[in-house]
Amino acid sequence: MDVSEFELVQGCLAGDVACQRLFVERFEGMVFGLCLKMLSRRHDAEDVAQEVFLRAFRSIHRWDGERPLRPWLLTIAANRCRTHLDGLGRRPMPIDLQADWLPEERRGDSRDDAEEIQRAIATLRPEYQQCFVLFYQQELSVEEVAEVLDCPEGTVKTWLHRARKEMAEYLRKRGLDPQQPLNDHFHDPKPEPD
Amino acid sequence: MTCVDFENRLQEFYDLRQLELPDELCTHIAHCPKCRELAEHFQRLHFAIADWKAHSPAIQLADVVLQRLESEHGRGTSASRSTPSRLNNSSRQRSPLAGWAALLTSALALAIAVGIGWRVSSNVSFVNQQTSSLIPIAIAPEKHLDPSNASAPTTGDRQLDVLLHDARDACAALAVQAWQQVSATNVFLPPNDTLIFFGSEGSTDRISDSLSPPLAPLSNELREAVDSWLQSVFNIQDSST
Numbered sequence: 027m028d029v030s031e032f033e034l035v036q037g038c039l040a041g042d043v044a045c046q047r048l049f050v051e052r053f054e055g056m057v058f059g060l061c062l063k064m065l066s067r068r069h070d071a072e073d074v075a076q077e078v079f080l081r082a083f084r085s086i087h088r089w090d091g092e093r094p095l096r097p098w099l100l101t102i103a104a105n106r107c108r109t110h111l112d113g114l115g116r117r118p119m120p121i122d123l124q125a126d127w128l129p130e131e132r133r134g135d136s137r138d139d140a141e142e143i144q145r146a147i148a149t150l151r152p153e154y155q156q157c158f159v160l161f162y163q164q165e166l167s168v169e170e171v172a173e174v175l176d177c178p179e180g181t182v183k184t185w186l187h188r189a190r191k192e193m194a195e196y197l198r199k200r201g202l203d204p205q206q207p208l209n210d211h212f213h214d215p216k217p218e219p220d
Numbered sequence: 221m222t223c224v225d226f227e228n229r230l231q232e233f234y235d236l237r238q239l240e241l242p243d244e245l246c247t248h249i250a251h252c253p254k255c256r257e258l259a260e261h262f263q264r265l266h267f268a269i270a271d272w273k274a275h276s277p278a279i280q281l282a283d284v285v286l287q288r289l290e291s292e293h294g295r296g297t298s299a300s301r302s303t304p305s306r307l308n309n310s311s312r313q314r315s316p317l318a319g320w321a322a323l324l325t326s327a328l329a330l331a332i333a334v335g336i337g338w339r340v341s342s343n344v345s346f347v348n349q350q351t352s353s354l355i356p357i358a359i360a361p362e363k364h365l366d367p368s369n370a371s372a373p374t375t376g377d378r379q380l381d382v383l384l385h386d387a388r389d390a391c392a393a394l395a396v397q398a399w400q401q402v403s404a405t406n407v408f409l410p411p412n413d414t415l416i417f418f419g420s421e422g423s424t425d426r427i428s429d430s431l432s433p434p435l436a437p438l439s440n441e442l443r444e445a446v447d448s449w450l451q452s453v454f455n456i457q458d459s460s461t
Binding site: 041047050054055057075076163183186187190194198 | 267
């Protein structure tokens with residue numbers, strides 16, 4: 027069904043169950059992906075993702091029809107994840123994160139890059155996590171991340187830089203040293219003309 | 221290019237998702253092992269990020285979300301009810317009578333508060349009246365004898381002044397009557413300052429100074445009457461201590 031975002035929202039406002047279902051199905055991957063990458067636990071991510079959609083339906087009348095739905099929904103999701111992480115911050119951090127978001131055949135492999143990144147994300151401050159996941163997992167630009175997080179672009183850049191540096195340091199401490207020389211975009215400089 | 225510049229340009233390179241490292245950065249890392257190591261770690265990080273990003277488990281939330289949404293609408297949408305545990309909490313439901321009950325409770329509480337306030341205010345005025353009538357009993361004599369308080373007489377001072385004024389009048393009447401009854405041979409005229417002594421100035425703090433001049437010798441009846449009256453006056457002050 028090819029329904030525009032505006033029609034989708036109008037249907038949701040009218041209480042059309044089909045539109046509500048379509049709304050969830052269209053954005054559930056995006057919302058759940060963000061929640062899972064930020065929270066690391068599938069169970070928590072499912073709960074928060076449900077909460078995100080419920081909040082979206084409650085406040086959908088405040089959506090600005092001239093702006094896309096995706097950043098609006100990502101804002102709700104990022105805020106809910108941040109709230110959840112803040113709540114976790116008052117409890118002891120688990121020693122070993124359960125990588126239940128990974129396929130079973132890859133669980134328990136401590137050298138797995140994806141799992142190491144997820145572990146590294148869990149060590150970051152919540153604002154760095156938000157920034158990192160929105161930039162890399164949702165592939166938003168710095169400007170879009172700033173809009174979602176409602177902060178200046180310079181702040182987003184700073185958080186992103188610190189997140190990268192801390193994560194690179196984390197990988198180095200975990201023994202994930204570069205296994206191959208700089209390649210691809212890291213090429214030899216061109217000889218300077220005489 | 222300094223190492224700080226290199227790191228800033230490297231971050232910018234990743235911010236913009238560029239594909240090829242600029243020549244100036246490549247030139248710098250060719251001569252700076254420290255920055256080359258940094259670039260290698262960043263490259264390693266981005267290989268890992270690519271692997272991490274590729275895993276996006278499937279999810280189906282529509283049924284659960286719509287069920288919860290329907291449950292909320294069935295109970296009346298409220299922003300405060302969000303989690304499943306809260307949704308299942310039937311004690312949070314509000315019946316149509318709840319508003320009236322709350323209104324009646326508020327009115328009752330207001331009436332009780334007004335009643336208590338009125339009662340308290342009545343008691344305060346009653347206590348004030350009683351207190352003012354009891355003030356003479358609570359007077360400390362040294363307070364009235366203290367010259368420093370003469371400029372600001374208290375309620376107790378004024379009460380004592382009235383008492384002494386009445387006593388002076390009574391004493392004068394008694395003296396005149398005694399003077400008319402006794403024989404002239406046994407009586408010395410009272411000194412002129414006798415009446416002055418009994419508070420003609422209207423201030424109680426002069427009592428101690430006025431005690432030094434003795435009374436002029438009078439007849440026994442008059443002397444006993446004056447002594448009795450003085451005794452009664454100073455007994456009042458002694459009892460208050």
